[in-house]
Amino acid sequence: MATIYAGKPEDEPPAAGRAAVAPVLQARRGGRGGLAWPLAAMLLAALVAVPVVVVLSAGLTPDLAVWSHLIDTVLGRYLANTLWLTLGVGAGTLTLGVGTAWLVTMCRFPGRRSFEWALLLPMAVPAYVIAYTYSGLLDYSGPVQETLRLLIGATSRRDYWFPQIRSLGGAIVVMTLVLYPYVYLLARAAFLEQSMCVLEIGRTLGNGPWSCFRRIALPLARPAIVTGVSLALMEVLADFGTVDYFAVDTFTTGIYRTWFGLGERAAAAQLAAVLLSVVLILVLLERASRGERRFHHTSRRYRPLPGWQLRGLRKAGAVAACALPILCGFLIPAAALGWWALTSRLDSGSGFPRLVVTSLLLAAAAAVMAVAAALVVAYARRLAPGRASALAARVAAMGYAVPGAVIAVGIVVPLAAADGVIIDIARALGLGNPGLVLTGTLVGLLYAYMVRFLAVSLNTVEASLGKVTASMDDAARVFGLGPGATLVRVHAPLVSGGLLTAALLVFVDVLKELPATLILRPFGIGTLAMRTYELAGDERLADASLPALTIVAAGILPVILLSRAIARSRPGARN
Numbered sequence: 345m346a347t348i349y350a351g352k353p354e355d356e357p358p359a360a361g362r363a364a365v366a367p368v369l370q371a372r373r374g375g376r377g378g379l380a381w382p383l384a385a386m387l388l389a390a391l392v393a394v395p396v397v398v399v400l401s402a403g404l405t406p407d408l409a410v411w412s413h414l415i416d417t418v419l420g421r422y423l424a425n426t427l428w429l430t431l432g433v434g435a436g437t438l439t440l441g442v443g444t445a446w447l448v449t450m451c452r453f454p455g456r457r458s459f460e461w462a463l464l465l466p467m468a469v470p471a472y473v474i475a476y477t478y479s480g481l482l483d484y485s486g487p488v489q490e491t492l493r494l495l496i497g498a499t500s501r502r503d504y505w506f507p508q509i510r511s512l513g514g515a516i517v518v519m520t521l522v523l524y525p526y527v528y529l530l531a532r533a534a535f536l537e538q539s540m541c542v543l544e545i546g547r548t549l550g551n552g553p554w555s556c557f558r559r560i561a562l563p564l565a566r567p568a569i570v571t572g573v574s575l576a577l578m579e580v581l582a583d584f585g586t587v588d589y590f591a592v593d594t595f596t597t598g599i600y601r602t603w604f605g606l607g608e609r610a611a612a613a614q615l616a617a618v619l620l621s622v623v624l625i626l627v628l629l630e631r632a633s634r635g636e637r638r639f640h641h642t643s644r645r646y647r648p649l650p651g652w653q654l655r656g657l658r659k660a661g662a663v664a665a666c667a668l669p670i671l672c673g674f675l676i677p678a679a680a681l682g683w684w685a686l687t688s689r690l691d692s693g694s695g696f697p698r699l700v701v702t703s704l705l706l707a708a709a710a711a712v713m714a715v716a717a718a719l720v721v722a723y724a725r726r727l728a729p730g731r732a733s734a735l736a737a738r739v740a741a742m743g744y745a746v747p748g749a750v751i752a753v754g755i756v757v758p759l760a761a762a763d764g765v766i767i768d769i770a771r772a773l774g775l776g777n778p779g780l781v782l783t784g785t786l787v788g789l790l791y792a793y794m795v796r797f798l799a800v801s802l803n804t805v806e807a808s809l810g811k812v813t814a815s816m817d818d819a820a821r822v823f824g825l826g827p828g829a830t831l832v833r834v835h836a837p838l839v840s841g842g843l844l845t846a847a848l849l850v851f852v853d854v855l856k857e858l859p860a861t862l863i864l865r866p867f868g869i870g871t872l873a874m875r876t877y878e879l880a881g882d883e884r885l886a887d888a889s890l891p892a893l894t895i896v897a898a899g900i901l902p903v904i905l906l907s908r909a910i911a912r913s914r915p916g917a918r919n
């Protein structure tokens with residue numbers, strides 16, 4: 345039988361009473377070792393911030409000679425190309441993503457259910473893979489132009505006109521086909537979450553489907569749409585493989601060429617600082633555009649969306665609008681890669697199995713590290729909610745907004761300094777010169793992957809932990825479990841699905857990552873992305889098809905998971 349102590353508030357309960365209420369008091373204080381989790385989260389946030397701080401510090405101490413050379417030669421071209429690329433891809437992804445999301449959510453036409461998930465398929469294909477594929481198909485020596493010359497009887501390029509795929513316009517088209525799913529994904533989720541009340545009121549006021557979309561649904565979905573476009577533009581700024589292959593000079597290609605081609609690390613750091621500033625400005629503009637406005641629904645009335653039945657030309661237009669992005673962004677590239685992979689003859693020294701094993705091991709290690717770090721940050725925020733933990737989570741999540749080339753530049757500098765300290769200490773102890781322990785090793789590469797993709801896992805892990813009620817923590821503490829034991833024995837089994845999803849997303853992103861891998865790769869280590877880039881750079885597109893197709897195949901499973909998650913996002917939807 346429990347004993348209730350009824351003394352004065354300032355009196356201390358007897359020893360037996362203190363023992364009885366100790367677990368409850370620990371639950372209120374956060375439990376034993378509760379302070380260690382916020383400290384660990386802050387440490388991880390600091391590790392993520394190091395590359396950013398290093399690059400920004402390089403921008404605060406500019407080398408006038410370097411800047412004078414950059415301004416006189418390439419800086420204007422970098423700025424112009426980057427600006428036009430972001431504007432073109434931003435407009436393209438906005439139009440494709442929002443338009444297709446509205447069609448499959450609110451309209452009824454043949455094939456709509458298949459289009460719901462198939463519109464995400466281009467997300468599985470890296471932009472540089474599509475760039476290589478369409479170059480092989482549309483170049484002068486490709487099958488499309490060869491067939492055209494046969495049909496019209498042309499003998500040279502001067503006899504006809506054909507758009508140049510390796511150009512700024514080609515890069516905009518290719519990136520739009522790959523990146524519009526970011527906008528589609530968030531826009532469709534926003535449309536699914538909207539209440540029927542506002543749409544019905546719009547119809548009673550005489551608004552047709554188009555007017556309801558333009559005046560009601562679109563403004564309510566604005567935050568999600570702006571976020572999707574921002575994510576797409578950040579990917580544009582981070583891209584290296586596409587713009588490098590299409591010979592479009594941007595800040596990312598400039599950083600790589602300055603680093604390796606000219607050997608000017610200071611100039612590369614300066615360019616990285618400018619690119620990072622552009623990214624930060626983009627993020628601030630997105631936040632400032634919202635102002636103090638809030639977008640939410642005041643009704644809890646959710647019913648199945650009735651949809652508008654399309655007929656005639658509208659039906660055909662909707663089918664074409666949804667089919668073309670899938671055809672051009674996934675089916676044609678996948679079919680071309682598959683055909684080339686079947687017909688190409690890879691020599692026995694290509695080392696493809698070794699590339700696959702290396703890529704899978706690197707991606708698996710990075711996924712485990714990112715998920716473990718995300719779990720620490722998210723759990724620390726759960727244990728000690730407040731400004732410090734919220735700031736740690738925000739800083740830890742900012743790596744995804746930073747291009748891989750910038751992260752690589754920001755990592756090399758502190759790792760080189762740390763190697764210098766290690767060498768000095770070893771010499772002082774009479775151990776000789778141990779060489780480079782961190783720089784040019786897997787440590788730096790995995791560090792870059794964690795910084796770049798921690799945000800991907802953090803969002804998923806936080807969402808999973810948020811579904812576990814606080815009473816589970818209280819019950820675990822009452823039974824004497826500390827925060828660590830509670831996480832391992834209670835939370836981890838409950839959120840195992842979310843952890844696996846986060847690991848899978850990071851796994852696929854690491855398989856596709858190119859610029860950071862090119863800069864930080866250890867000597868003798870190759871990945872599927874690197875091999876694809878090298879073979880395509882040598883114009884061996886058929887040989888590049890097999891590693892490229894492997895990357896594409898690995899990206900399909902996360903697309904299926906995302907599609908299922910979106911379909912269940914509407915309140916009241918069946919699992």
